[in-house]
Amino acid sequence: MRERHDAYWRENVRLLITLMSIWFLCSFGAGILFRDYLDRFMIGGYPLGFWFAQQGSIYVFIGLIFFYVWKMRRIERKYDLDD
Secondary structure: OHHHHHHHHHHHHHHHHHHHHHHHHHHHHHHHHOHHHHOOOEEOOEEHHHHHHHHHHHHHHHHHHHHHHHHHHHHHHHOOOOO
8 A cells, every 4th residue: 555655646746846847947948048049939929938928838837737637637546546
């Protein structure tokens, strides 16, 4: 039982680290660090770096939330923890 519990949390933490890394790269990376490079490209008439800082990162965040819910359901079923 303890091994399944540890495996569940290991998989959960791995998923969280992956999603938080994507969140960081999208918000801080695309909006601030890589803004100068991304501003060479246009989307909807706006520089891509600006677009990511203002709108694009929000779409990514919402996508991450839905992906997290979907993936956690699968993980919970795998370890027989679903309600």
